[in-house]
Amino acid sequence: MFWNKRLSKSTDDAFELPYRFRRVRKSAAMRDMVRETHLRPEHLVLPIFVGEGIDEPVEIESLPGVYRTPEKQLGGVVRNAWDEGVRSVLLFGVPSKKDAEGSDTWDEKGLMARMVRAAKEAVPEMVVITDNCFCSYTEHGHCGVVVGDHVDNDLTLQNLQKQAVIAAEAGADMVAPSAMMDGQVAAMREALDMTGFTDVGILSYASKFASNLYGPFRAAADCGLKGDRKSYQIDPANRRQALLEALADEEEAADMLMVKPGIMYLDVLSELRQQTQLPLAVYQVSGEYAMIKAAAEKGILDEDAVMMESLISFRRAGADLIITYFAEKACALLNEGKE
Numbered sequence: 580m581f582w583n584k585r586l587s588k589s590t591d592d593a594f595e596l597p598y599r600f601r602r603v604r605k606s607a608a609m610r611d612m613v614r615e616t617h618l619r620p621e622h623l624v625l626p627i628f629v630g631e632g633i634d635e636p637v638e639i640e641s642l643p644g645v646y647r648t649p650e651k652q653l654g655g656v657v658r659n660a661w662d663e664g665v666r667s668v669l670l671f672g673v674p675s676k677k678d679a680e681g682s683d684t685w686d687e688k689g690l691m692a693r694m695v696r697a698a699k700e701a702v703p704e705m706v707v708i709t710d711n712c713f714c715s716y717t718e719h720g721h722c723g724v725v726v727g728d729h730v731d732n733d734l735t736l737q738n739l740q741k742q743a744v745i746a747a748e749a750g751a752d753m754v755a756p757s758a759m760m761d762g763q764v765a766a767m768r769e770a771l772d773m774t775g776f777t778d779v780g781i782l783s784y785a786s787k788f789a790s791n792l793y794g795p796f797r798a799a800a801d802c803g804l805k806g807d808r809k810s811y812q813i814d815p816a817n818r819r820q821a822l823l824e825a826l827a828d829e830e831e832a833a834d835m836l837m838v839k840p841g842i843m844y845l846d847v848l849s850e851l852r853q854q855t856q857l858p859l860a861v862y863q864v865s866g867e868y869a870m871i872k873a874a875a876e877k878g879i880l881d882e883d884a885v886m887m888e889s890l891i892s893f894r895r896a897g898a899d900l901i902i903t904y905f906a907e908k909a910c911a912l913l914n915e916g917k918e
Contacts, residue, residue, distance in 0.1 A: 616895045618887070620664035620913050624708070624860070625906035627660075627668050628799050629653055629694040632675040641795035642865055643872045645904050647673055653694055654701030664910035667706040669755065669902055670694050673801050674716055680724055681716030685741035687748065695749035708753040708782060709746040711739060711767070720804030722758040722811065730811060735760045740770035747776040753834070757784040759811045764831035780834040782860060785825035786847055787839045788813045792866030799865065821847050822854065829855055835900070840864040842889060845896045852897025860900040861893045868904045883912060891918075 603613045630637060630647035637647040648656050657668060672690040674683050683689040691709060698707045713735070714722045723735030735758060743754045754771075756763040764783050771779050789812035797803045813821050821844075825836045836855065838848045839862035848861055871889065875882030886905050893901050903909070912918075 614918075616891055618891050618894055618909070618913065618918055620910040621666050622894065622899065622901055623665060623890075623906040623909055624667040624669050624900055624902040625660050625665045626671060626902060626904060627653070627656060627698075628671045628673055629690065630673045631690050639795065639799040641798050641869055642904065643869075643876070645799060645868075647799065650690075650693060650697065653697045657698045657701040657705055660907055661702045661705055663907045664914055665705075665906050667708060667900070668698060669708045669710055670698060671710050671800050672715060673799075677716055677718045679718060680738060681713035681742075682738075684711075684713065684716050685738065685745045687745055689745070691742065692745050692749040695746055695751050699750040706752045707750065708755050709751045710757055711742055711746065711754050712757040713738065713742075714802035714804070715800045720802050722808060723760060730760075732760050732762070732811075736762055736766040739763055740766050743767040743779075744770050744774050744776070747771055747774070747779045751779060753780040753782050755782040755784060755837070757787060757839075759784065759787050759808075759813075762831070764828045764833045768832045781832070782835040782837060783825075783828040783833040784839055784862075785828040785833065785836040786813060786821035786844070786851065787837070788815045788821070788844060790815060790840050790843070790864070790866070792840045792843070792864045795865035795869045815843075818847055818850070822851055825851050826854060829857055833857065835860055837862060837902075838898075840867060841893055841901075842867055845892065848893070848898060849896045858899040859897055860902060861896075861898040863889065863893065863901060863903040863905070865904070883908075883917075887912065887918070 603609050628647045630649060633649045639645045672694055674690045676683055684691045695707055695709060712722050714720055719725055721730050723730040739756060746754050754767060756767055764781055767781060789809045828836060835858045837860040838844050841861045841863045852859060871882060871885050874880040890901055890909055
């Protein structure tokens with residue numbers, strides 16, 4: 580048997596292997612030919628923070644290269660993203676006016692409606708998605724209506740319904756409920772259908788964990804709070820619960836499901852891929868982005884290489900879409916043929 584042969588420097592007595600995996604790695608063309616997973620610009624969604632009442636972009640200190648965009652400049656930002664190859668944006672409003680319920684979000688003249696209209700006017704072909712929550716729009720920073728010392732689920736659902744309709748009327752292609760209220764997808768679907776917006780999709784933050792990786796985002800969106808959101812976001816230890824919540828959203832007629840955060844929850848993403856045929860999104864959150872940027876700044880890691888490796892890992896685990904602050908940079912590399 581060939582296994583009985585000894586390793587030898589002599590070519591006459593070469594060790595015989597049953598298979599040489601390196602045969603398909605010997606050239607770039609060969610490696611490209613057998614690549615199983617691919618990343619394309621259309622897989623990437625760019626989050627954009629839109630600041631009310633500011634005249635110039637405000638850089639987020641904890642998110643290098645990410646800015647709060649003035650409303651008047653939003654059209655230009657969307658056009659630039661389109662030119663880079665980005666085909667979808669996720670809009671976050673950072674209002675100057677807040678109240679107990681976040682009522683600006685269901686005002687047809689409010690920030691959410693205005694930023695959707697501006698984005699669609701700039702690039703009608705761009706897929707415009709609204710983040711549907713209240714944390715940035717409320718004085719307390721919670722994701723819904725606070726009654727006593729807790730967030731009231733059903734009162735929040737009523738407000739999400741109003742918010743979804745306003746976003747649809749402004750031209751949003753999809754709404755993305757992130758409040759993590761039970762029944763939010765069904766409530767928003769009902770409101771959209773009853774008002775004639777049957778073609779507006781729902782991208783549900785279906786498996787959203789109470790993660791420690793959201794810190795830079797909360798600074799960017801001005802949605803810090805005293806306390807935490809553990810009573811409505813998922814315990815990071817609970818994989819089965821995350822899957823149950825995602826599958827419940829599918830039953831409520833979600834069009835796409837999201838896992839958030841990304842890199843620490845690839846097991847959830849991979850298992851969910853086995854249990855649903857719906858398109859899946861993953862959010863590479865602010866903390867993930869910031870860690871790569873910080874390591875690159877110190878010369879510890881190659882930013883571009885690690886960025887692309889992280890993005891391909893999401894695709895490999897089953898994501899159809901990746902929401903990432905790296906979207907424009909990744910598109911630029913992909914357009915240069917650097918997958």
